[in-house]
Amino acid sequence: MDDGYVLPVPLTGIVLSLLLACLFNILKRRQVKSKELEPRRDEVDHLEATLNALQDSTIAIRASKAGSATLKNLWRLNNPFVSDSPELQQAYRRALMKTFSKTDNNAWAAIARSAAVSLEPFLRHRYDNGTYTITANVKDISRHVALVAVLKGLFDIDHVPTDTLMYIGSEIHRLTVGKKQYDAGASRPDDLPQDLQRAADRLIDILRGVFSEAKESNELARTILCSVSGTPDHFNPLDLVIPAFEAPWRGVYYTLLAVLQPGLSKPDAVLALRDSAADRPPSPAALAIAYESLRLYPPIRRVRREQRVDIEAVQRDPQYWGPTADTFDPWRFLDGKGEINTTLIGPGSAWMPFAVGAMKCPSAGGYSARMIAVLAGEVLRQLFPGTDRPQWTMDGPEWDSAARTGQALRAGRDEYASVSVIASMPS
Ligand code: HEM
Ligand SMILES: *[C@@H]1O[C@H](CO)[C@@H](O)[C@H](O)[C@H]1NC(C)=O
Ligand SMILES: *[C@@H]1O[C@H](CO)[C@@H](O)[C@H](O)[C@H]1NC(C)=O
Numbered sequence: 120m121d122d123g124y125v126l127p128v129p130l131t132g133i134v135l136s137l138l139l140a141c142l143f144n145i146l147k148r149r150q151v152k153s154k155e156l157e158p159r160r161d162e163v164d165h166l167e168a169t170l171n172a173l174q175d176s177t178i179a180i181r182a183s184k185a186g187s188a189t190l191k192n193l194w195r196l197n198n199p200f201v202s203d204s205p206e207l208q209q210a211y212r213r214a215l216m217k218t219f220s221k222t223d224n225n226a227w228a229a230i231a232r233s234a235a236v237s238l239e240p241f242l243r244h245r246y247d248n249g250t251y252t253i254t255a256n257v258k259d260i261s262r263h264v265a266l267v268a269v270l271k272g273l274f275d276i277d278h279v280p281t282d283t284l285m286y287i288g289s290e291i292h293r294l295t296v297g298k299k300q301y302d303a304g305a306s307r308p309d310d311l312p313q314d315l316q317r318a319a320d321r322l323i324d325i326l327r328g329v330f331s332e333a334k335e336s337n338e339l340a341r342t343i344l345c346s347v348s349g350t351p352d353h354f355n356p357l358d359l360v361i362p363a364f365e366a367p368w369r370g371v372y373y374t375l376l377a378v379l380q381p382g383l384s385k386p387d388a389v390l391a392l393r394d395s396a397a398d399r400p401p402s403p404a405a406l407a408i409a410y411e412s413l414r415l416y417p418p419i420r421r422v423r424r425e426q427r428v429d430i431e432a433v434q435r436d437p438q439y440w441g442p443t444a445d446t447f448d449p450w451r452f453l454d455g456k457g458e459i460n461t462t463l464i465g466p467g468s469a470w471m472p473f474a475v476g477a478m479k480c481p482s483a484g485g486y487s488a489r490m491i492a493v494l495a496g497e498v499l500r501q502l503f504p505g506t507d508r509p510q511w512t513m514d515g516p517e518w519d520s521a522a523r524t525g526q527a528l529r530a531g532r533d534e535y536a537s538v539s540v541i542a543s544m545p546s
Contacts, residue, residue, distance in 0.1 A: 165432075165433060165436055165438065166433055166436075166438075166439060166469050169428060169429070169430075169432075169433045169471070170467065170471075170475060172424055172425065172426065172428045173422070173424065173428055173471070173474055173475045173476045173478075174475060174476040174477075175425075176424040176425060176476065176477075176478065177477070178199060178202065178203055178204075178205065178208050178477075178478060179203040180424060180425055181200070181422075181423050181424065181478065182200075182201055182202060182203045183203075184423040184424075185302065186302050186423055187200065187201050187423065188201075189298055189301060189302055189311060190298070192311055192316075193294065193298050193311055193315060193316065193319050194294075194319055194323075194355075194357045194361060195319070195320075195323065195355055195357070196355065196357060196358055196361070197348045197349065197355070197358060198211065198348055198358040198359070198361075198362065199211050199478070200361075200362065207347060207348070208478075210342070210343065210347040211343060211347070211481070212481045214338075214339055214342050214343050214347075215339070215481040215482070216481060216484075217338075217339075218273055218338075218339045219481070219482065219484065219485075219486040222272060222486065224398045224399060224400075225398065226272065227397050227398060227489065227493055228397050228398035229271065230268050230271050230272045230397070230490075230493060231397035231398075231493050231494075231496075231497045233267050233268070233271040233277055234264040234267050234268055234271075234493075234494055234497045234498075235497055235500070235501055237263055237264060237267040237281070237284070238255075238260055238263070238264060238497075238498065238501050240281050241255055241256070241259055241260050241263060242254070242255050242501060242502075243255070249545065250543050250544070250545055251543065251544045251545075252541055252542065252543045252544075253501075253502055253541070253542045253543075254514075254539050254540070254541045254542075255498075255502065255539060255540055255542075256537070256538070256539050257372065257375050257376060257379070257535065257538050257539065257540055258372060258535065258536050258538070259285075260375075260498055261368055261369075261371040261372035261375060261494075261498070262288040262289075262292070262368045262372070263284060263285065263288060264371065264494045264497065264498060265288075265364060265367045265368035265370075265371050265490075265494060266284050266287060266288045266364055266368065267279075267284065268367075268490060268493075268494055269360065269363045269364045269367070270329070272490070273337075273339055273359065273363060274330065274333040274337045274339060274340050275333065275336070275337055276329060276330070276332075276333050276337075279329055283325065283329065286322075286325065287322065287325065287326065287329075287360075288364075288368070290318065290322045291322070291357075291360075291361065291364065291365065293318075294315060294318060294319055294322070295365065295532075296532055296533065297312075297315050298311075298315070299532070301315070322357075323355055323356070323357060326355075326356040326357065326360065327354070327355075327356065329356070330344070330354075330356045334351060334354060335351075339359070340354075340356075340359075343358065343359060344356060344358060344359060363482075365418070366418035366419055366480075366487070367418070367487060367490055367491065367494075369416075369418035370409070370412060370413060370416075370418045370487065370490075370491045371490075371491055371494045371495055371498075373412050373415075373416035373418075373528065373530075374392075374408060374409060374412040374491050374495045375495050375498060375499075375540075376528055376535060376538070377408075377411075377412055377415070377416065377447045377528065378392060378408060378495070378499075379511065379513060379540055380447070380513075380522060380525065380528070381525060382511075382512075382513075382523075383508075383509065383510050383511060386508060386509050388404075388408050388449055389499055389503070389509050390508075390509070391404035391405055391407075391408060391449075392405050392408060392492065392495050392496040392499050393496055393499040393500050393503055393509070395492060395496050396496075397493045397496065397497060400489070401488070401489055401492035401493070401496075403453060403457055403458050403459050404449070404450075404453070404457075405492040405496065406452075406459055406488055406492060407449040407450060407451075407452035407453050407459060408449040408492070408495075409488040409489075409491040409492050409495075410449070410452045410459075410463075410464060410470070410488065411447060411448065411449040411451065411452060412447075412449075412491065413470075413472035413488070413491075414434045414435075414440075414470055414472065415434070415435065415445075415446075415447050415527060416528065416530055417430050417431050417434055417472040418472070419472070419474075420530065422474055428474075430471055430472065430474065431530070433469045433471065434469060434470060434471070434472070436469060439468075439469035440469065445526075445527045446525075446527070447527070451463070452464070473487070502540065502542040503542055507544065509542065510542065510543050510544070510545075511540055511541060511542045511543065512540075512541050512543075513538060513539070513540055513541075514538070514539045514540075514541055515535070515537040515538035515539055516537060517534065517535045517536070517537055517538055518535070518538050522535075
């Protein structure tokens with residue numbers, strides 16, 4: 120646009136600025152138009168490229184990547200994430216699908232009850248100046264209920280002492296962060312720092328104790344832990360606990376943070392989760408919240424393939440999610456009748472929190488979405504009992520003005536660790 124727009128010389132300031140304003144508008148409109156006309160190649164291909172990268176891969180390629188070696192060495196794993204054996208992968212998929220299909224409404228109700236009981240030590244009750252409050256650290260309760268649910272739901276392990284559960288949850292997290300730091304700077308995966316390795320071995324020992332009965336009485340533990348991946352005398356619960364716990368606890372965590380974020384003037388998502396009973400399939404609204412949480416805050420942001428595949432980037436691309444791509448808006452998943460719009464989560468869509476292709480997460484068929492809905496729902500039922508309109512505030516230095524003004528939350532490993540929710544009931 121370098122052709123001359125010749126301005127008449129003798130003009131008053133007002134006319135001149137009016138003309139400039141018009142000119143500016145014309146230029147702006149042209150820019151918008153040319154953006155619409157020329158397809159932006161990089162963005163048009165973004166989804167397709169991501170889908171292809173995920174589909175054209177094998178477990179052998181995934182296992183050959185650098186991060187896989189430290190994963191295997193540190194946790195002493197022998198599971199699909201580190202193995203190149205298609206037989207082992209299929210055995211995991213079969214056994215998990217069988218377990219998931221046996222998890223009926225009663226089983227979910229039992230999982231929710233275990234979660235509720237386990238929360239008790241984490242809720243600080245107070246009666247102060249006419250107001251009753253319950254305070255809880257959001258990260259601690261998310262991690263705790265997810266671990267309880269995994270042990271109960273997959274292995275029928277219940278009544279593990281709170282201290283042991285806290286140790287397991289925090290140690291898995293601490294070692295995961297340590298491993299990531301090590302991966303970022305390390306060249307020799309065989310040479311893990313000794314303190315990390317010792318801590319991991321101690322964790323495995325303690326978990327073996329927790330699984331001492333289940334390894335005989337529970338079918339999933341017997342087939343996968345003690346037969347496919349190990350033996351009854353030498354088995355490693357982490358082979359299943361790591362994949363079943365690491366992603367779901369973060370799913371629960373960000374779901375809670377996201378529904379609590381808007382504050383009590385917008386309680387609709389909090390209410391939808393609280394009021395979706397655990398012993399019935401989740402309501403469409405509760406599912407929509409889980410789907411939106413998995414879209415905006417995918418627990419697994421990138422996966423290892425030939426190149427790293429960035430799931431989070433596609434799931435936040437305005438090309439597919441519109442101008443509100445960076446906003447937490449569960450209702451985008453509902454159609455006009457209040458049902459889930461399955462096009463948005465179906466094959467070929469830009470929603471892929473469980474990856475796609477041969478290594479897609481076995482829990483993608485609904486188990487994990489229900490787990491998030493049930494656990495976030497149970498936490499909210501404990502914080503906001505009954506049917507009253509919930510009232511709460513968020514507290515902690517990390518709950519900064521960005522969080523308070525509704526911007527997308529930061530997705531890093533250790534974010535918001537000190538943030539508490541304070542639920543209050545006037546009485
Ligand atoms: C919010 C919950 C979950 C999310 C977002 C999630 C996500 C994923 C993703 C992205 C992958 C592909 C990883 C890769 O290729 O590197 C995966 C694989 C896998 N996930 Fe999940 N997952 C979740 C829950 C679970 C649960 C509850 C279990 C087990 C009970 C589980 C077991 C597995 C297994 C065994 C694989 C490997 C599958 C294969 O290679 O064939 N996941 N998951
Ligand atoms: C008690 O509540 C009242 C009204 O909300 C407030 O003005 C007062 O400062 C509170 N007192 C204490 C000790 O917190
Ligand atoms: C479902 O989502 C797709 C993709 O955004 C959209 O084209 C379609 O109109 C939606 N369907 C309904 C019934 O809302």
